Amino acid sequence: MFGTSGVRGEVGGKVTAQLAFDVGRALASEGYERVVVGRDARESGQLLADAVSAGLRDCGADAVRAGVVATPTLARSVWQVDCDAGVEVTASHNPPTDNGLKLWDVTSRAFDRPKLDAVADRVGDGRFTPRSSSELGSEIAAPDLEANHRDALREATDLGGADGLGDGDGLDGEEGRDGANLSVVVDAGNGPGVLTADALRDLGCSVTTLNGERDGRLSGRPSEPTADHCADLRAIVARGDADFGVAHDGDADRTMAVTEDGEFVAGDVLLALFGRRYAEEGTRVAAPLNTSLAVDDALESVGASLTRTRVGDGYVADRLRDEGVVFGGEPSGAWIWPDEAHCPDGPLAACRLAELVAEEGPLSELVETVATYPTKRTSVRTDDKRGTMAGVADALADRHDELDTRDGVRVEVEDGWLLVRASGTQPLVRVTAEAETDDRASELFDEAVALVERVEGDERSASATSGATGR
Template sequence: MFGTSGIRGEFGTDVTAGLALCVGRALASDGRGRVVVGRDPRDTGPLLVDALTAGLRECGADVVRLGEVPTPTVARSVEWYDADAGVTVTASHNPPEDNGIKLWSADGSAVVGDEQDDIVERLKRDDYDTKRWDEIGNTRTESNARRRHVDAIVDAVTVDPPLSVVVDVGNGSGRLTSDVLRQLGCEVETMNALPDGEFPSRPSEPTAQNCEGLQRVVAESDADMGVAHDGDADRMMAVTETGRFVPGDVLLALFARQQAVPRARVAVPIDVSMAVQDELSQVGAETTYTKVGDGHVAARTTEHDVVFGGEPSGAWIWPTVTRCPDGPLAAAKLAALVTNHGSLDALVDDVHQVPIRRENIRTDAKREVVERVRAMVADRYENVTTVDGVRVDHDDGWFLVRASGTEPLVRVTAEARDGDRMESLLDSALDLVTTAADTVDAETSPA
């Protein structure tokens, strides 16, 4: 039911008003007395928020409704409004026909582990503590959460001298980034800033391909950099002043290097590039690996010597500020980094990149395919790790096969310090997935 970023799937089949109602009931029945609720711009969001709110109130929880706001605004609002939990109705970077439910703990981090398991078990048991008519929860609307978010970032970041920045909102919830940067003194041009849950301007995920428009605008202007968000603005990706898309691993290396000190650690998922460790080793710091998913990265940042956490997909966590991925904060942090060093192009060129490629294979049997790959590699390779999918390490590189936690995909990553070797490892991994998928199809097809 829960993936790496909460519940997510096609509205009406995987994600329904009935499910939202039950999630609300489960949260309140587990003792959450006050819950903040927000959503991204998807057309189905208001309906799901209404159902979720009904479930919360039915079991006695008070609800603070934030309206359409970025996911990190919801996570931060848990503390601001003295709540016990937060919920964002969002499918993040997924297509418009999808929606989802992401849960936030009392400390503003994503719900994972035992806390998530308790909710799942209650949902499976259909076990809810519904209240009498005179004991139901109250509801109120707060309209200043967005402003509090802007003010919090402006208080935490300085951009001096200010920059010229292009912000591609992607028709999502991230338009407050332009407010943040303007208050920090920057000159800002926005793209695709009108919220629209159908994401008409570009697909929601801020990949290099989907950000080609941003790259052109920045390259043809005098802007110092460009930033792009996904639908709920927990992710932030960047474009240099010459219009180059910055790979997520490089952006992670830049943020990590800025935060690191000797003997510090940076939390990263198991699919991150060796380039991050290369950069950290120069300052005497190191990586600590987690499962893929910002919740797992955030959980690791609770350890005292972990100073930063990030994923190459665009989730960045500064644990002394907030333990949720915060796209607007990341945009401001990147602007500060650029203004201190003069050029994002120069910063990117300073990171020694290691050849790495990521491919996706669509399948409705993603977990069965990965399990089949696990069985196939068990006797074929010596160094196999199964903490999250199947990772095979060699002396000169590695590949990883894992099921996406948010989409019907098997994700394949390969890396090696030599480009040809990387391609060879990727081909090996793709062959394994193809063979596994064919086997699973044959086993499940009618005779």
């Protein structure tokens, strides 16, 4: 039921009010006595948050209602409001027709697999503990969680002269105080990421917001902050005098960036910049298996190293428990600083990017210091992800001596690598290849794609033959 980022899917299909109600009941039945419940701006969010609250109270737990807040705001707040767990109703970067539930523990970490499985098991077999009318839980209004988050961001960021007295009322184009004289464009994606604009103003930046109105239809742009989806942001920054731009997804746990020239910064490059700044000699940075070799090179330049995880910010956060791992991130835009919180925090990433630019110079020049490699990516549709991946693993094992099978199949060669892995949310197998030269990257990529397509074709043929025999 739960993937690496909770449960997510189309409303009325995979995600229903009944499911939300049952998750609330399961949490209360598992012994979580007080749970903070928030949501992003999606139109279905109010209904689903109401259902979670009702389920919690039905089984005796109190629901602390936070309203529309960013996922990192909710995750950070669990201990602040004296709760045992948190639920954010969000589909993150998915389209507005989707929604979902992310569960957080008191340490600001996403629920680990045993906790998720315990909730899923109760939902699956209906093992709930409903209470009598005298034992029902209560619904309580949360304090201003956004104000708490903004305070934390102000304390965590040093822009060298910002006095923290900006009024941060969220009006487009409002001048900040001094904040190293930085000017920033924030594309909030019609969600709670408008918090970032307020936080940067608190730090003294001059901020212009784009898609700053909270709109449950996500009408300004598709939620995932890709280069194509951020075309308006890129154009506005390029023709203005901003020092950089940032964009969030629907719940503001992801942040991507645009240089002062309007160029979209690749996720691997941003990971390299953050990693190089926050790692020191002998420390490590956590990132998934599909991370570029450019990050390894950037970390090596400061005496640090990369430790790779399965794909998913939950796996990155888990690795941050290890000694000496000081930062974690995903090229998709999830950035985690364990000294602040163990959840991806988009507003914090934007503030720390401001710090980086203020201290080290224009973002475009910083990007040029990261040596990149030719990288090829695609997705192949499949009717049987498990069968296709099994066939791919067998075939690659015949061709290569060593395979990393923690998440799909990753093969390292002397001058590059390839990764074939099943999508966690769609009927797709994703293929990535990277190498020192474009020709070599294409060779590895073509080999992997041809292999996936051949195995997928064999699976379809076998299925058709089986069906014909059955008739």
